[in-house]
Amino acid sequence: MSESRPPLPPFTRETAIRKVRAAEDGWNGRSPEKVALAYTADSRWRNRHEIFAGRPAIVEFLTRKWAHEHEYRLIKELWAFTEDRIAVRFAYEFHDDAGQWFRAYGNENWAFDGNGLMRERHASINDLPIDAGERLFRWDRSGPRPADHPGLSDLGL
Template sequence: MVEARPPLPPFTREGAIQKVRAAEDGWNGGNPEKVSLAYTADSRWRNRSDIFQGRPAIVAFLTRKWQQEQEYRLIKELWAFTDDRIAVRFAYEFHDEAGAWYRAYGNENWEFDAHGLMRVRHASINDLPISESERKFHWDRSGPRPADHPSLSDLDL
């Protein structure tokens, strides 16, 4: 039996915002296995030039990603939604193994099943090198973004 992941489609604006924040919090937690449970067992992904399917592939992808993108901090924001689809824009900051900092900007298109699990994820992302002094995402990496931390719109990103 599949466990439901509320809010469920059809989405309201409030439900879509909750879904976006739950995804942000999950990714900021940095646990690939836990994050993968928000997706269907056969979820299809396109992330930049990577195209793959299924939870084992999601776990492998996220494990590699967070080994390469260190001190990863992400902010997502609702862009649009329909009954079972949500579009978000996002930005995240990280540094590579050599200590060079980046801010990545992107958009994601999500499609959900009736249980609230994401079955399709398409992500387009661009990286911008930044200096450490240009960082805008400052919170304890071991937890989610604090409720009082500025949003992407508040930061003019």
């Protein structure tokens, strides 16, 4: 039995938006093992300066990432889509071990297989130091962004 992660390609605007929100919710749960299941077993990634492939590498990367990005909260927004590709822009907030807050801004390009699993992820990200009072992403520590919390465009980002 093959793995499946709806919505499946070909994407419509509605299904692409659902796919983006599902990815956001998964990452906000901060469970590397669960997040990795949304990707093909041999998924290829470029994240900032790191290039790697496969679920074990995804789990290792996310485990390391979330060990240093404390109180991580992410918002993604659909930018464009085709039948089996989605482009998103995103921002996330976190603080480091020293307590310095950051807002990271970025873009991702995704390619999916026929079962809705992501086979490629290319991410470009920049970090901006912010003061704690400048934080905009405020909801319970672990879990999805509440439905009534503003998105990126609503926040002027």
